[in-house]
Amino acid sequence: MVTTVRLAVIPGDGIGPEVVGEALKALDAATSGTDVRFERTPFSLGAARYLETGDTLTDDDLEAIKGHDAILLGAVGGVPGDPRLAGANIERGLLLKLRFELDHYVNLRPSILYPGVASPLAEPGDVDFVVVREGTEGPYVGNGGAIRVGTPAEVANEVSVNTAYGVERVVRYAFAAASARPKKKLTLVHKTNVLVFAGSLWKRLVDEVAAEYPDVAVDYLHVDAATIFLVTDPARFDVIVTDNLFGDILTDLAGAISGGIGLAASGNINPDGRFPSMFEPVHGSAPDIAGKGIADPSAAILSVALLLDHLGHADAADRVRGAVAADVAERGDVARTTSEIGDAIAARIGATVGAH
Amino acid sequence: MVTTVRLAVIPGDGIGPEVVGEALKALDAATSGTDVRFERTPFSLGAARYLETGDTLTDDDLEAIKGHDAILLGAVGGVPGDPRLAGANIERGLLLKLRFELDHYVNLRPSILYPGVASPLAEPGDVDFVVVREGTEGPYVGNGGAIRVGTPAEVANEVSVNTAYGVERVVRYAFAAASARPKKKLTLVHKTNVLVFAGSLWKRLVDEVAAEYPDVAVDYLHVDAATIFLVTDPARFDVIVTDNLFGDILTDLAGAISGGIGLAASGNINPDGRFPSMFEPVHGSAPDIAGKGIADPSAAILSVALLLDHLGHADAADRVRGAVAADVAERGDVARTTSEIGDAIAARIGATVGAH
Ligand SMILES: CC(C)[C@H](C(=O)O)[C@@H](O)C(=O)O
Ligand SMILES: CC(C)[C@H](C(=O)O)[C@@H](O)C(=O)O
Numbered sequence: 001m002v003t004t005v006r007l008a009v010i011p012g013d014g015i016g017p018e019v020v021g022e023a024l025k026a027l028d029a030a031t032s033g034t035d036v037r038f039e040r041t042p043f044s045l046g047a048a049r050y051l052e053t054g055d056t057l058t059d060d061d062l063e064a065i066k067g068h069d070a071i072l073l074g075a076v077g078g079v080p081g082d083p084r085l086a087g088a089n090i091e092r093g094l095l096l097k098l099r100f101e102l103d104h105y106v107n108l109r110p111s112i113l114y115p116g117v118a119s120p121l122a123e124p125g126d127v128d129f130v131v132v133r134e135g136t137e138g139p140y141v142g143n144g145g146a147i148r149v150g151t152p153a154e155v156a157n158e159v160s161v162n163t164a165y166g167v168e169r170v171v172r173y174a175f176a177a178a179s180a181r182p183k184k185k186l187t188l189v190h191k192t193n194v195l196v197f198a199g200s201l202w203k204r205l206v207d208e209v210a211a212e213y214p215d216v217a218v219d220y221l222h223v224d225a226a227t228i229f230l231v232t233d234p235a236r237f238d239v240i241v242t243d244n245l246f247g248d249i250l251t252d253l254a255g256a257i258s259g260g261i262g263l264a265a266s267g268n269i270n271p272d273g274r275f276p277s278m279f280e281p282v283h284g285s286a287p288d289i290a291g292k293g294i295a296d297p298s299a300a301i302l303s304v305a306l307l308l309d310h311l312g313h314a315d316a317a318d319r320v321r322g323a324v325a326a327d328v329a330e331r332g333d334v335a336r337t338t339s340e341i342g343d344a345i346a347a348r349i350g351a352t353v354g355a356h
Numbered sequence: 357m358v359t360t361v362r363l364a365v366i367p368g369d370g371i372g373p374e375v376v377g378e379a380l381k382a383l384d385a386a387t388s389g390t391d392v393r394f395e396r397t398p399f400s401l402g403a404a405r406y407l408e409t410g411d412t413l414t415d416d417d418l419e420a421i422k423g424h425d426a427i428l429l430g431a432v433g434g435v436p437g438d439p440r441l442a443g444a445n446i447e448r449g450l451l452l453k454l455r456f457e458l459d460h461y462v463n464l465r466p467s468i469l470y471p472g473v474a475s476p477l478a479e480p481g482d483v484d485f486v487v488v489r490e491g492t493e494g495p496y497v498g499n500g501g502a503i504r505v506g507t508p509a510e511v512a513n514e515v516s517v518n519t520a521y522g523v524e525r526v527v528r529y530a531f532a533a534a535s536a537r538p539k540k541k542l543t544l545v546h547k548t549n550v551l552v553f554a555g556s557l558w559k560r561l562v563d564e565v566a567a568e569y570p571d572v573a574v575d576y577l578h579v580d581a582a583t584i585f586l587v588t589d590p591a592r593f594d595v596i597v598t599d600n601l602f603g604d605i606l607t608d609l610a611g612a613i614s615g616g617i618g619l620a621a622s623g624n625i626n627p628d629g630r631f632p633s634m635f636e637p638v639h640g641s642a643p644d645i646a647g648k649g650i651a652d653p654s655a656a657i658l659s660v661a662l663l664l665d666h667l668g669h670a671d672a673a674d675r676v677r678g679a680v681a682a683d684v685a686e687r688g689d690v691a692r693t694t695s696e697i698g699d700a701i702a703a704r705i706g707a708t709v710g711a712h
Contacts, residue, residue, distance in 0.1 A: 091549040120587050122478045139495075139516070144553040150560070154520040156553040160495070164510040191601070193447040197500040197512040204506070224608035231476050231587065231612040245547070249605060252580035256587040 005311060007038045008068040008276065013046040013090075014285025015295035015338075016074025022297035022342025023072060023304045026323070029349035030308060030316040041068065046285075047078030047090050056093035062101055070307055071098070071278035074300060075285035092142060099135050102275035104268035105166065106173050107133035107244075108306065109251040109282065111234075116329035117259035121231065127258045129237035130181075132174040133247025135268055137166040138198075140244040162198040162243070168205045173271055174241035175209050178216045185238035186210075187219040189226045189246055202243070226250060230257060255282055263328070265302035267310060277310055279303040293337045298324055301345055323348035361667060363394045364424040364632065369402040369446075370641025371651035371694075372430025378653030378698025379428060379660045382679070385705035386664060386672040397424065402641075403434030403446050412449035418457055426663055427454070427634035430656060431641035448498060455491050458631035460624035461522065462529050463489035463600075464662065465607040465638065467590075472685035473615035477587065483614045485593035486537075488530040489603025491624055493522040494554075496600040518554040518599070523561045529627055530597035531569045541594035542566075543575040545582045545602055558599070582606060586613055611638055619684070621658035623666060633666055635659040649693045654680055657701055679704035 009024070011017035027038060043065065050056055065071060076094055078085045099107070113119055113127035137160075144158035178186040188206045192199030203220070210218045221229065223246045229236055230253050242250060255264035264282035281299030289295055302324055308317035323345045336344070365380070367373035383394060399421065406412055421427060432450055434441045455463070469475055469483035493516075500514035534542040544562045548555030559576070566574045577585065579602045585592055586609050598606060611620035620638035637655030645651055658680055664673035679701045692700070 089549065089552060092552065096550070118478075120478055122474075122476055139514075140550055142552075144516075144551065146553045146557065148520075149556075152520050152524070154557055156518045156557040158495075158516040158518075158551045158554045160500075160514040160516070162512045162514075164504075164508050168508070191604075193445065194452070194496055194601075194604075195500065195514045196445060196448065196498075197502045198514045200505075201502065201510055201512040224604050227583065227605055227609040228612040228617065231609065232616075245550075248547075248550075248580050249583055253583040253587065253609070256584040260588075261584065 001035060003036045005036060005038050005070060006068040007040045008043055008065045008071040009040050010043045010045050010071060010073040010076070012074040012076040012285060013048055013078060014075055014287045014290035016046070016076065016285050018290070018293065018295050018338050019281060019297040019300035020072060020074040022338060022345070023300035025342050025346040026301040026320055026349055027304050029346040030304070030320050031313075032350070033353055034313075034316065036311070036313060045094055046076040047085060047088070050088050050090060051078070051084055056088060056090060057097050065098070066102070066275060068276045070276050070311065072304070072307060073278055073280040075281065075283060077285040079287045096140060096142070098278060099268050102268070102278065103270045103272070104135045104278060105170055106269040106271055107135040107247060108267040108269055109133060109247070109254070109264065111254040111258040111264070113258040114263070114325045114328050116331070117263070119257060119259060121234070121257055124257065125233065125235035127234045129234070129240060129254070130177065131240045131242065131247055131251050131254060132170060132177060133242060133251060134166065134170045134244050137162055138244035160195070160198055160245075162201050164201060164205065167202055168209070171205045171209050171241055174239050175213045175216055178239040179213050181238055183238035184215055185217045185219065187221055187226075187237060187240050189221050189223050189240055189242040189250065191223050191246075192220075193222065198243070206241070223249070227253060230254060234258070251282060259328070261299070262296035263298050263302065265299050265306055267303070267306040269310060279307040279310075293339065294335075295338050297338050297342045298328065298345070301342070319349050319352045322352065357391060359392045361392060361394045361426060362424040363396045364399055364421050364427040365396050366399045366401050366427060366429040366432070368430040368432040368641060369404055369434060370431055370643045370646035372402065372432065372641050374646070374649065374651050374694045375637060375653040375656035376428060376430040378694060378701070379656035381698050381702040382657040382676055382705055383660050385702040386660070386676050387669075388706070389709055390669075390672065392667070392669060401450055402432040403441060403444070406444050406446060407434070407440055412444060412446060413453050421454070422458070422631060424632045426632050426667065428660070428663060429634055429636040431637065431639060433641040435643040452496060452498075454634060455624050458624070458634065459626045459628070460491045460634060461526055462625040462627055463491040463603060464623040464625055465489060465603070465610070466621065467610040467614040469614040470619070470681045470684050472687070473619070475613060475615060477590070477613055480613065481589065481591035483590045485590070485596060485610070486533065487596045487598065487603055487607050487610060488526060488533060489598060489607060490522065490526045490600050493518055494600035516551070516554055516601075518557050520557060520561065523558055524565070527561045527565050527597055530595050531565050531572055534572045534595040535569050537594055539594035540571055541573045541575065543577055543582075543593060543596050545577050545579050545596055545598040545606065547579050547602075548576075549578065554599070562597070579605070583609060586610060590614070607638060615684070617655070618652035619654050619658065621655050621662055623659070623662040625666060635663040635666075649695065650691075651694050653694050653698045654684065654701070657698070675705050675708045678708065
């Protein structure tokens with residue numbers, strides 16, 4: 001029986017379309033000859049669309065996207081400082097709007113230092129952890145405001161909203177993930193000594209869910225201390241669970257120590273399955289190198305692996321990851337184009353068909 | 357004419373008293389034979405005091421401290437998880453209370469990678485920057501709350517409060533600092549694309565003050581990207597200005613990449629001089645190694661250098677920094693006790709008397 005997956009594809013801006021092209025090659029290679037096929041719908045969204053039409057994400061766009069099983073996104077965002085984008089906030093109006101409207105309450109960001117990949121750390125050790133970042137609450141809710149704007153008496157507030165409902169579900173996801181991994185360790189990262197209300201809530205729910213997972217070792221770190229350990233001892237981490245803003249910060253740092261943001265993949269997941277989950281590289285649209293064909297598509301391709309995992313095709317996902325790992329192991333210093341890298345990885349994926 | 361500085365000394369908990377003892381040796385060595393003398397008043401504050409008396413910081417303590425010209429603090433905080441401290445929040449009730457009540461709106465945290473000091477980075481480059489962290493606003497104001505606590509319907513909010521008054525003064529301090537440094541570069545770190553209200557305020561005030569400093573090059577980074585550059589290219593930074601929480605996170609990371617938190621010094625400064633400024637190592641009370649005489653007093657000693665700078669004794673400050681630099685350059689792998697390190701540095705400071 002052939003399954004058809006309706007995939008919404010948002011190439012986006014800058015290098016987004018370039019890396020998405022290669023990610024789709026990888027997807028084809030990983031699923032050719034299997035019983036799953038991907039029916040793709042392209043969506044033109046991002047800074048370019050905004051500049052053309054003035055729209056960021058219309059209700060119709062959102063409804064159309066909701067009619068899909070999953071989303072692959074390249075990157076969105078225009079040239080920093082472009083005066084025509086001054087009034088727009090593509091991040092809030094498009095990327096965060098998708099995450100919030102589609103209830104992507106788990107933002108999954110694995111960090112693996114593949115053999116052969118240079119790390120900026122002198123002694124990286126064994127980097128293999130995953131950050132489970134909350135995706136629908138915290139300081140990202142957009143619940144702020146300002147008075148007397150533009151005057152010396154301006155006051156600007158930002159409210160971080162945290163609910164037991166929202167924290168418990170992401171904490172449960174993180175415990176289940178930790179329990180399924182060999183190290184079985186979960187580290188809560190927060191700033192409970194300063195953000196005492198939000199911190200107490202997170203701490204309480206981690207303690208409560210921990211009681212159901214006696215096999216998982218639980219640890220706590222303040223966010224400042226966590227940045228130190230990511231640099232000095234990344235091997236101490238297995239599953240990190242944290243709020244939206246801390247997760248944003250920690251995952252860029254995690255990308256930096258594990259081979260660079262060019263390898264960092266992410267999944268914005270709605271585990272209930274009520275809405276399509278969205279897979280995207282952690283990197284941005286990089287307008288400075290757009291159109292040159294030199295962007296590294298690896299993070300986008302690894303995001304396809306997360307997509308395949310999510311859809312239950314673990315074998316295909318492993319083949320994609322294996323092909324990327326093999327490719328990066330042999331990269332050396334040779335400069336290749338985006339499509340040369342994509343072709344090489346797709347060929348490696350193809351070569352493993354039937355090997356599993 | 358001999359100046360007398362009234363110095364409040366808060367040794368605190370854990371390794372606090374040990375490192376403060378060595379810091380005071382360095383202070384003696386740096387000022388002996390000069391026309392400044394320090395009259396010290398010890399204050400017993402911290403977890404130990406709380407456990408004895410139930411007090412964290414009384415109004416009388418605060419008034420007495422206000423009667424001083426400066427404060428030297430070791431570290432405060434009890435053993436994590438000590439049930440007797442469950443109700444107390446030494447951080448909020450003592451450390452942050454001092455910073456807020458004494459209007460320490462500049463939290464100054466230099467990062468220098470001294471020659472000979474091992475960095476966890478494979479290619480650290482030339483690390484020499486200073487973080488100017490806002491100290492009296494942002495998510496640290498304690499302006500949060502929770503409803504239905506302990507139930508599945510709990511909501512916990514944290515409010516970040518940012519004012520033009522508070523942001524402008526710290527931004528002005530940062531520009532003045534940048535203008536006085538050879539590189540003359542200022543990087544604002546925030547998350548303007550998500551925290552749009554607070555972000556716009558910071559951006560506006562940086563732009564406004566920048567107009568008065570045409571000699572200073574101005575740069576902006578999102579906080580997540582800033583963590584990447586701290587690891588991959590720390591030499592790009594000169595003066596970083598940022599909010600209270602981002603500054604907390606970035607300075608621990610900065611400590612990690614520039615020789616460890618054992619060398620990270622800080623000043624909580626009230627530039628108006630209305631209240632005494634407070635100097636403290638960035639590290640905590642480290643109860644696990646307390647009483648063993650093995651804590652590295654270097655960060656506390658470097659905090660004395662910041663104290664001397666603040667009081668206008670730049671020569672003495674330079675001698676302290678020079679002595680620490682010389683000591684760390686020759687450290688190698690020999691384990692020394694806290695007081696051996698302190699004695700060695702004090703001796704080096706003494707040897708430079710009159711050299712300036
Ligand atoms: C672009 C921005 C809104 C986004 C975020 O802060 O979540 C990005 O940094 C990320 O991590 O995906
Ligand atoms: C102890 C804690 C409240 C404090 C802070 O968050 O400011 C510490 O981490 C620091 O950086 O001095």
